[in-house]
Structure formats: structure tokens, C-alpha cells
Amino acid sequence: xxxxxxxxxxxxxxxxxNYFQRENFICEWAQDxxxxxxxxxxxxxxxxxxDIMLPDGDGLNAVRELKKKFPETGIIIISAKNSLDDRIEGxxxxxxxxxxxxxxxxxxxxxxxxxxxxxxxxxxxxxRFGKIVIEPQEHFVSVDAQEIILTRKEYDLLIYLIAxxxxxxxxxxxxxxxxxxxxxxxxxxxxxxxxxKNLRKKLMDKGCPDYLRSIYGVGYKFSEQ
Amino acid sequence: xxxxxxxxxxxxxxxxxxxxxxxxxxYVSVRYLVDRExxxxxxxSQVKVRWQLKHLETLPVYILQLGDSLQLEPVRYxxxxxxxxxxxxxxxxxxxxxxxQLVFYERALGRWYRVTISKMLLQRQHLMEAVxxxxxxxxxxMLVSLLLLNSWLSKRLWKPFYKTLGKLDxxxxxxxxxxxxxxxETLEFDQLNQSVTHLTSRVTTAYQNLxxxxxxxxxxxxxxxxxxxxxxxxxxxxxxxxESQLIALSSVSEAANRLGRLNQALLLLTKIxxxxxxxxxxxxxxxxxxxxxxxxxxxxxxQRELSVQTDMHAVxxxxxxxxxxxxxxxxxxxxxxxNVEKGKIIIILRExxxxxxxxxxxxxxxxxxxxxxxxxxxxxxxxxxxxxxxVKTICEVNGQNLKYDIDNEWHVLTVSW
Numbered sequence: 237x238x239x240x241x242x243x244x245x246x247x248x249x250x251x252x253x254n255y256f257q258r259e260n261f262i263c264e265w266a267q268d269x270x271x272x273x274x275x276x277x278x279x280x281x282x283x284x285x286x287d288i289m290l291p292d293g294d295g296l297n298a299v300r301e302l303k304k305k306f307p308e309t310g311i312i313i314i315s316a317k318n319s320l321d322d323r324i325e326g327x328x329x330x331x332x333x334x335x336x337x338x339x340x341x342x343x344x345x346x347x348x349x350x351x352x353x354x355x356x357x358x359x360x361x362x363x364r365f366g367k368i369v370i371e372p373q374e375h376f377v378s379v380d381a382q383e384i385i386l387t388r389k390e391y392d393l394l395i396y397l398i399a400x401x402x403x404x405x406x407x408x409x410x411x412x413x414x415x416x417x418x419x420x421x422x423x424x425x426x427x428x429x430x431x432x433k434n435l436r437k438k439l440m441d442k443g444c445p446d447y448l449r450s451i452y453g454v455g456y457k458f459s460e461q
Numbered sequence: 462x463x464x465x466x467x468x469x470x471x472x473x474x475x476x477x478x479x480x481x482x483x484x485x486x487x488y489v490s491v492r493y494l495v496d497r498e499x500x501x502x503x504x505x506s507q508v509k510v511r512w513q514l515k516h517l518e519t520l521p522v523y524i525l526q527l528g529d530s531l532q533l534e535p536v537r538y539x540x541x542x543x544x545x546x547x548x549x550x551x552x553x554x555x556x557x558x559x560x561x562q563l564v565f566y567e568r569a570l571g572r573w574y575r576v577t578i579s580k581m582l583l584q585r586q587h588l589m590e591a592v593x594x595x596x597x598x599x600x601x602x603m604l605v606s607l608l609l610l611n612s613w614l615s616k617r618l619w620k621p622f623y624k625t626l627g628k629l630d631x632x633x634x635x636x637x638x639x640x641x642x643x644x645x646e647t648l649e650f651d652q653l654n655q656s657v658t659h660l661t662s663r664v665t666t667a668y669q670n671l672x673x674x675x676x677x678x679x680x681x682x683x684x685x686x687x688x689x690x691x692x693x694x695x696x697x698x699x700x701x702x703x704e705s706q707l708i709a710l711s712s713v714s715e716a717a718n719r720l721g722r723l724n725q726a727l728l729l730l731t732k733i734x735x736x737x738x739x740x741x742x743x744x745x746x747x748x749x750x751x752x753x754x755x756x757x758x759x760x761x762x763x764q765r766e767l768s769v770q771t772d773m774h775a776v777x778x779x780x781x782x783x784x785x786x787x788x789x790x791x792x793x794x795x796x797x798x799x800n801v802e803k804g805k806i807i808i809i810l811r812e813x814x815x816x817x818x819x820x821x822x823x824x825x826x827x828x829x830x831x832x833x834x835x836x837x838x839x840x841x842x843x844x845x846x847x848x849x850x851x852v853k854t855i856c857e858v859n860g861q862n863l864k865y866d867i868d869n870e871w872h873v874l875t876v877s878w
Binding site: 258408412 | 680683684690695707711
């Protein structure tokens, strides 16, 4: 998978690059819109991450142009602006998603994977992890061909965990993924624990090994080891 | 009190004093003239009487009682002549009236007579009447004309002043407008208008700068925060970290997350206050928003075993849909957060009002204070303390009324429009 990151903040770009490299993605970085267009003309990217507040002009224009020239490329807008108008405009221009700074890298990762999966019309959209098979379009989850009925939150949680497999996920990032802005409603994170516990029980009841490891004081890690 | 009324008061008091002093002076001077005239006439009569007394052979009897105007009395010795004033009964009119008398002594037919010529001072009474009437008339005329003048002045001359005042009353800093006025004939009002124009333009600029600064600062904070969070997340993946390092890192991450949320909430508050979310023209239906939000919050409601009752008509206020969502969201999350275990939430949506009641612990603070920013009932909660401040601001921007009532265990938040 090839990603292009258009972001003027070097420190942030490096973090994002490192994160995706661990995921075995090729993540190239363009500091401004000019060099981004140069890169796009040479390589085909699966997904472009655009900071719409670029120093050399309005990032929304960049999105507009990208969409025109490379309609098959997924676009995720990253912005420090939370303005609803910007969000709506960005999505109207054909960007696939909109993420407000500051964000969790795990959240960005999950969004990138979702965009790539959705864009991959012809290909297999199935998500597989160990014994778990998910058909995202039908929200169908199975272990060893036995269906598992999950609640909406449990399903979202499972997708998120698989997208960020082999990584430490903080409780805050899980809470924000599941509840968005309502995450601060949780006075403690016991609440996540309830969902994790239910999900783990449902998976294990169907003979799935326990992939979920809790990291004391931090969060969870989903991995096959 | 109106300036014109105050001026009128002073004008009235001054003109009264002047008028009464003038009336007194007028009375005295006219009376002096009348008296002088009366004396003159008396002296003329004296000349005539003397002449007659000298040329008469016999004194007619009747002349002795000539009546009120002339009296002759025989006396033994003559005295000094003098003028005096006295009151006598006027038989014709049957009332006591003032008279001026000239008394002198004259020798006639070998005898001394005291001659008294009386003159009725009717003029003086008339004069008094005339003066009182004139003064009353002038006072009335003055009062009426002053009142008329004032109402005319306030209509005409003061019109620009009231116009300026009205504009200042309606002035809203959020609309970034500088008040401008047409040039005025009255110098003072023109100066006032110019000052107002200068003031509002300075205020607008200052406000604009402040607003831009706040927004830019908040935006600029987001990027470093994103860097911090991404670095922390990268560090979490480092397998060589010890448990205590991970826990420390975890607190850093929590704090940075909180800072990010706080910054976003403040930014949102600033934007709402800056009226960046303009209402449309049609009312929006709150029912789907409330139902959707209840679905989102379902697991929180279940976890706390709350029971939710809704009684909703498909109505809603005219406002920006995003603000309606924030409003509903914050009201509902507030009702959940401050509820008790196995508590209740009752949502009533009617024409012109939305009321959300929830069971809860008694309040220590005055409920209205909970609308203030960063006001929290308990320090334990992770709440930012901006939820109800946001609700309040949204209501203010949209001209809605927000009320917090406590009815025993029930906390009732009502938005009416």
C-alpha cells in the first residue's frame, strides 16, 4: 500500500510516516502542494492524507485538484480547523474522510484502512485476523464459519482492534473512536472494559483464541502471539 | 428624568420668580402713578373749592354735606393741611372702599372751616385685578408655550440624538459594524456622532483582532498537540519501556487529550459567540436529533440503568442544525452524567419548548451558576465544565430562553423559544 502525506509540520509528518512504515505501508511525505503534485504524477497512491492548512495556499483547492486528476485515489483531510463548513465542503469535494487535529495515529490508521477497503471495489473486502473473518459490507462476523452477533459498539471495537493489530492502543483512543466527542462523558474507562470483556467472551465462546492482551495502565493490544 | 423636562423645570421656576417680581414692581409703580394722579386731582379740587369759598356770599347749607367727596366742618382754629388714606362706606355700592382725602382749612365768611375732599381709589382695585389677571395670563401662556416648544424641540432638534441613541442600543459588536451617521446641523450632535463612529470602529477593530487571535491561537495549538500525541503513541509501541514509564506516558497522553478537547470546546464556544453559525429560516425538527443522540448514548444509559421517557411532538426552533445537535447532545449528556444509578430521564418536546428532566443529587451551588464556564459540581469528574456554558451560549445566540429548575430530586433544564 502506498500513502502520500501532505503536511507542513515535520515532526508530525515523521510520526505519521513511522507509524505507517511499521504497518508495512509505503508512506511518502510532501511538505507542500507543489511537491505533492510532482509525486502524484509519478506514482499511484492508494490514499492521500492532506493537511488543508498548507502554507502555500488553500488545501481545499489541493483536494479539488487531486480529485479531478486522480479520482480513484482515496483522500483523507487532516485539519486543525474543526469548522463544520470546512468539513462539509471537504466531504463535498469528494474527500473520503475528515480528521481534526489533534488525532490519535491509531484512529488515522483505522480511517486509512477503511478508505482503502472501500475504494477497493473489485477486490476482496473481507477482513481476516487469525480465526476471525469479517464481511464489512454486511457487518457479518464469524469465527470458524460460525456467526457471532455483536452489538454496534462491539463491532466497531473489533474493527478498530484489527486495524491496529500488534499495537498498543490507549484507552482514550478506544473511547474516542467509539464515542467520539462523547468520550469525555466516561468518568473512568471501566466502561471500555465492559465492552472489551463482552467482545472477548463472545469471540472465545466460538472457539477463538484470546487475542486481546491488556497492558497495565495503558490500554490493550490485539495480536496473534 | 428627561433633559428637556429638567430644563423646563428650571425655566419655569426662573420665569415664575421673574414674573412675580415684575408683577410686584409693576403694581408698585402703577400705584405710585395712580396715587400721584389722585393727589393732583385733589389739589385741583382744592383750588376750585378755595375759589368758591372766597367768592360765595353765603355758604350753602348743602355744601357742608356735599357727600363723600367734599365735607365742610366749621372749626375754631385752622390746622395744617394733609393728605390721608382711609376706608369709607360707599353707599352707592354698599361696601367699604379706599378713599384718598385732602384735608385743609379755609376761612369763609369770617369762620374757619376744615375742608375734606375725598376721592375714591377705585382705580387701585382695578389695578390689582388687572395685575393679577395679566400675570396669570402670562404665566399660563408661558407654560403652554414652553411645553409646546419643548415637545417641538424634542421632536425636531433632539431627533438626531434619539436616532444615535437608538443605534447604540441596537449595536451588536458581533456584527462587526461601525456606526455611521449623516452630518448634523447641530454641532454637539455632530460631534457626538463622530465620537460614536470613532469609538465603534475602534471597538470593532479591537474585537476583530481579539477574535482572530483566539481562533488562530486555538488552531495553532492543535498542531503541536497533534505532534505531542503522535509522539506519545509512537512511544507506546516501544517494547523496551518499563511499566512505570508506560504509566507515566499514559498520564501525559491523558493530559494532552484533555487539553485537545478543552481547546476544541473553547474554539467552538468562541465560534458560536462570534455567530459563525447562522440560523436558517425554517424550524428544524428536533425529534430525529434527539432520537439519534439517544441511540448513540444507548450503552451509557444502559450501563447506568437509566430509564428514558420521551413525549415529543415533531417541532423545533429555527437554528443552525449543527447548533441544534450540540444543544441536544449537551443537554442529554448532562442529564446522563449528573444522574443517579437507576435514575430517570424525561424528555418533553412541545411547540416552543424542550424540557429535559433528570433525577440527580441535590445541588450545592446556585443552579444558574452551572451555566458559567468551568463550573463543575464535583472535581472528580473528567468533565470539562463547558457543556452547559455551551448550551447557554447557543440559547443566547438564538434568542432562546434557558432555565434550570430543581424540584426535589428532579433537575429540569428547559429551553423555550
